[in-house]
Amino acid sequence: MAHQVTGRAILLTGVTGVIGGRVLLELLARTDRRVYCLVRDRDGVSALERMRRILTVYDDGHLLPVDWQNRVVALSGELTKPACGLDRELWVRIGREVGFVIHCAGLIRFLSKYESLRRVNVEGLANLATITAEFGLPLMFTSTYGVFGSKIYEDVTLLESDLERGQFFLGLNYHRSKYECERLLGLLAKTKGQRSIVVRLGDVMGDSKTGAYPLFETHLRSMYYSILKTAVDTGLAPLRPENFLVTPVDYVAEAMVHLLDCPEALGTTVHLINPHRRTFDDVMDSLKEVGYEIRSIPTDEYIDLFSTGQVTVDDRPYHSPFTSMMVFFRNETVYLEQAHFDTANISRILAPTGIGCARIDAALLGKYAAYCSGKGFFASPMADRKDLRGERKT
Numbered sequence: 001m002a003h004q005v006t007g008r009a010i011l012l013t014g015v016t017g018v019i020g021g022r023v024l025l026e027l028l029a030r031t032d033r034r035v036y037c038l039v040r041d042r043d044g045v046s047a048l049e050r051m052r053r054i055l056t057v058y059d060d061g062h063l064l065p066v067d068w069q070n071r072v073v074a075l076s077g078e079l080t081k082p083a084c085g086l087d088r089e090l091w092v093r094i095g096r097e098v099g100f101v102i103h104c105a106g107l108i109r110f111l112s113k114y115e116s117l118r119r120v121n122v123e124g125l126a127n128l129a130t131i132t133a134e135f136g137l138p139l140m141f142t143s144t145y146g147v148f149g150s151k152i153y154e155d156v157t158l159l160e161s162d163l164e165r166g167q168f169f170l171g172l173n174y175h176r177s178k179y180e181c182e183r184l185l186g187l188l189a190k191t192k193g194q195r196s197i198v199v200r201l202g203d204v205m206g207d208s209k210t211g212a213y214p215l216f217e218t219h220l221r222s223m224y225y226s227i228l229k230t231a232v233d234t235g236l237a238p239l240r241p242e243n244f245l246v247t248p249v250d251y252v253a254e255a256m257v258h259l260l261d262c263p264e265a266l267g268t269t270v271h272l273i274n275p276h277r278r279t280f281d282d283v284m285d286s287l288k289e290v291g292y293e294i295r296s297i298p299t300d301e302y303i304d305l306f307s308t309g310q311v312t313v314d315d316r317p318y319h320s321p322f323t324s325m326m327v328f329f330r331n332e333t334v335y336l337e338q339a340h341f342d343t344a345n346i347s348r349i350l351a352p353t354g355i356g357c358a359r360i361d362a363a364l365l366g367k368y369a370a371y372c373s374g375k376g377f378f379a380s381p382m383a384d385r386k387d388l389r390g391e392r393k394t
């Protein structure tokens with residue numbers, strides 16, 4: 001007999017990360033659901049404390065109910081272990097109380113070897129899905145537009161219902177791991193009746209109202225914030241007329257929580273990707289409008305300057321995750337991300353709700369800059385930044 005899902009609680013993974021943390025806030029602030037959080041024990045800091053830290057980043061003091069701790073249950077787990085490290089008795093209880101699993105945990109490292117990405121992303125999903133399939137629990141899976149691999153560099157339109165578009169992955173190991181995850185979910189739907197919603201995310205950045213983003217609280221530092229910081233610190237940016245799909249985290253979380261109550265979304269994929277398309281160069285122009293002095297130069301010249309240590313800050317050659325990535329992929333930088341991601345399915349679902357995605361413009365970048373400079377992540381546009389400006393040693 002098929003398992004009847006009656007519970008309303010949520011099982012959430014990745015709660016100490018950028019997306020999971022904001023989804024947790026959304027669940028606590030806008031629903032009355034209980035939330036089971038699969039969290040790793042790390043660095044001697046308790047799971048509850050790690051959750052509190054990320055909630056504090058996103059909450060401006062108005063959203064989080066005072067009794068939030070009574071609605072959260074931290075489960076010490078690890079994706080790569082069988083049954084995610086939780087014992088059978090616990091899973092039986094969760095299976096009774098939970099109505100939806102939201103899977104936000106994952107490894108996002110663009111330069112990692114495929115095997116380590118596969119272990120966490122693909123095997124981790126398989127471990128989780130073994131349980132969700134057994135208990136008939138629906139699963140929301142956070143994926144990426146990167147599942148289209150090489151196709152993101154072509155001038156094509158990619159639909160939410162698409163997956164197989166003849167793409168290949170070469171060095172795109174992270175993208176490949178997420179593609180394998182989506183394939184696995186397709187297989188589990190056919191063989192085990194697993195019901196899922198796949199949410200493919202854009203380049204997720206801070207809250208569109210407050211600019212808030214966990215700059216220091218998550219385990220891995222975001223590449224997108226390294227892009228902004230490098231431009232502000234050095235006053236230089238490569239010319240890149242390619243997609244920069246800045247997608248505010250509040251839009252992502254609001255839409256994901258809304259999807260829990262949309263039975264019609266089950267079995268479908270949505271693109272939570274900013275529908276107002278902008279390029280990397282547009283984003284740099286917005287930063288300039290905000291008041292930063294940034295010179296955009298040809299990518300080859302940019303890579304040469306950084307790879308030969310000619311850009312210095314505080315008399316030291318300047319390096320950042322972004323400059324390292326540009327140097328690492330120097331032979332591939334001729335490829336520009338230019339695909340168009342269709343959002344018809346999610347637009348239809350969200351149409352009656354008022355949930356919308358902020359435009360990528362100087363107003364949004366201004367909020368991000370104010371937040372980052374307020375946290376000391378990079379300088380404010382008004383400050384005297386002479387000593388911070390990258391200088392070419394000539």
Ligand SMILES: NC(=O)c1ccc[n+]([C@@H]2O[C@H](COP(=O)([O-])OP(=O)(O)OC[C@H]3O[C@@H](n4cnc5c(N)ncnc54)[C@H](OP(=O)(O)O)[C@@H]3O)[C@@H](O)[C@H]2O)c1
Pocket residue numbers: 013014015016017018019020039040042077078079080103104105106107108120124142143144145178200201202203204205218219220
């Ligand atoms: N951020 C984006 O722009 C973006 C774009 C497209 C798709 N996505 C997808 O969205 C999901 C969340 O991304 P994010 O930006 O929130 O990532 P993140 O900030 O790096 O957070 C990753 C989360 O996964 C947890 N995690 C990692 N390995 C784990 C393991 N072996 N067992 C249990 N938990 C583990 C981390 O826990 P610890 O704190 O213990 O490390 C953390 O809570 C990922 O699946 C990613 O592929 C993100």
